[in-house]
Amino acid sequence: MGNPSPAFQNLSKIAVEALNVGLEALRPGTTCSQVEGEFRRALARHGIQKESRIGYPTGIAFPPASGERTASIRTGDETVLVPGMVFHMMPGLWLDNVGITTTQSFVVSDTGFEPLTATPREVFIK
Numbered sequence: 556m557g558n559p560s561p562a563f564q565n566l567s568k569i570a571v572e573a574l575n576v577g578l579e580a581l582r583p584g585t586t587c588s589q590v591e592g593e594f595r596r597a598l599a600r601h602g603i604q605k606e607s608r609i610g611y612p613t614g615i616a617f618p619p620a621s622g623e624r625t626a627s628i629r630t631g632d633e634t635v636l637v638p639g640m641v642f643h644m645m646p647g648l649w650l651d652n653v654g655i656t657t658t659q660s661f662v663v664s665d666t667g668f669e670p671l672t673a674t675p676r677e678v679f680i681k
Contacts, residue, residue, distance in 0.1 A: 558680065559678060559680065560653070562652070562653050563653050563655065563678075564678065566648060566650065566653055566654075566655050567655050567657070567677070567678045569598065569601045569603065569648070570646065570648050570655050570656070570657050571657050571676045571677060572597055573594050573597035573598045573646060574594070574644060574646055574657055574658075574659060574676060575676070576593050576594055576596075576597040577590050577591070577593055577594035577597070577609065577610075577628070577644060577646070578644065578659060578661065578667075578668055578670075579593075579667070580593035580594070581636060581661070581663060581667050581668040582636070582666070582667055583636055583637055583638055583663060583665065584635060584636065585635070585636050586632065586633045586634060586635055586636070587610075587626050587627060587628045587629065587632035587633070587634045587636065588629070588630055588631055588632050588633055590610075590628050590636070591608070591609055591610075591628050591629050591630055591632075592630070594609055594628075594646060595630075598648075603648065603650075605646065605648060606630075607629070608627045608628055608629035608632075609628050609629065609644055609645065609646035610627070610628030610629075610642045610643060610644035610645060610646075611625075611626075611627055611628070611642065611643060611645075612625050612626050612627075612640065612641060612642050613641055613642065613643050613660065614641050626640070626642075628642065628644060636663045637663060638662075638663050638664055638665050639662065639663065640662070640663040641660070641661070641662050641663075641671075642660070642661060642663070643658060643659075643660045644658060644659050644660075644661065645658040646658075655678075657676050657677075659671075659672070659676065660672060
């Protein structure tokens with residue numbers, strides 16, 4: 556598709572930084588809303604706002620849907636994280652002329668989170 560623009564490359568770095576901040580906020584006893592708040596503050600340092608959810612629960616035979624009434628990593632969701640919960644964090648950033656989403660599926664562990672994939676969180680350019 557060609558080389559990404561500098562704006563895209565910069566947004567990619569911001570998206571990964573904020574995703575990593577959100578992941579590092581994961582701890583048993585933390586709420587979904589607290590995790591989202593850390594992510595949102597990381598974006599705000601770059602002048603970016605995101606109002607929609609950044610993650611949803613998933614599991615075997617549990618496909619996500621827009622109308623599910625379960626935990627959601629978003630403002631106001633006071634669901635307390637406990638070990639064994641599985642989520643997909645997918646904080647897409649769509650601005651006026653550029654957009655990106657970098658995602659990570661994970662399990663809440665006793666001390667934080669365990670990623671379910673080993674793919675680096677970065678844009679690959681060939």
